[in-house]
Amino acid sequence: MSNVFIIFQTNEDTRNIVEAILQDNDAASVNEQPAMVRIDSPGMLRIRRETVEDKMGRDFDLQELHVNLISLSGNINETDDEFSLSWKH
């Protein structure tokens, strides 16, 4: 199955988001590059609001992702609680 990926700038906010992604997606792999971090995952990648909030210790709106987002691939499915990338659609 082909990969989906998401790339963030490296900073204090995205550290928690990346940790949350790794916790929720067993198959995901991290690729740290200068000033950015890329996460690949076969077929599907989930970002759950609850996990990110746990890591950050504050309320988190999934829309805040976009502040630090560099690029992504995959079809997006977005709700208040989850942001997911996949090739399903």
Next chain:
Amino acid sequence: MHLDLRTVSITPLRQTFDSIAARIGSDKPASRYQEATLDVQPDANFHYRPLWDPEHDIYDASRTAVKMNDWYAFKDPRQFYYGTYTLARARMQETAEGDFTFVESRGLANNFPTASKDLALKVLLPLRHVEWGANMNNTSMCAYGYGAAITQPCLFNAMDHLGMAQYLTRVGLLLDDVAALDTAKQAWLFDAGWQELRRYVEDTFVMKDWFELFIAQNLVLNGLLYPLVYQHFDSVLSAQAGPVVSMLTRFQHEWYAETSKWVNATLKIALSESIENQQLLSSWTKTYRDRAIIALAPIAALALGDKAEAVMAELVEEFNARAIKFGLTL
């Protein structure tokens, strides 16, 4: 001429300080919170014991009966160090200032019904002294506690309480004038209704065990007082006279929701360490909960009238549920 551009990826030799890497592993970068917290407090080479307490070192883990293998096991879920803490509070303060300006500029305080105004002043203003007590107590936990992972948020907490005492003062000045503050102080010192709470606060001033103090102040007293005043009393006032006072006490309301997360996380870590800790913390919680219920009953009656008993019962039930959820036996 031919120019060839290529990207060179330089991997850093070290991700963080060696002392931090020893705790979290050297393969990943540390967060600012970790770097500003872990092992920050000195723990060796104390040449002299303090003259004021020759039984203990200046930083000494044995000042509390709670035992921890590693005092840096505590983690603040809000990840507050100086930078993040001041940023978070600046944001909250900006909102609060906005609210005060709004109330002032529209003259909302002057149009506030007299009966509700009197009630608000009667209940809220003596709480300045409770906030100041909480400030003293948290400073004491910071002074005698062990390990920056817990003393750091205690000091932040102390500053928060000082700030909230000032907000209450400003509520008094906005709704009335300086005389209101004196009246409230007289009530705090002499009115029968406030004496149990005052006794509770003053008894905590002389507590030696700082973790016991943490339970008495941050878990029990705040855990009952804040929902009582800033939820239940607040909705009574709003129903009577609109949300003016809710706006002026919004900081406290938001602050309590945020800080409870830290208190819960701290206790959860302490009591999962050992069965002795769990029993000790449970017995402290029970003792102070029972005292706090007695101390707060007259305040509830003052604030809520005949609904007081039902609300207190509900609050105690919520408090028990919260404590049991993170592992205390009550």
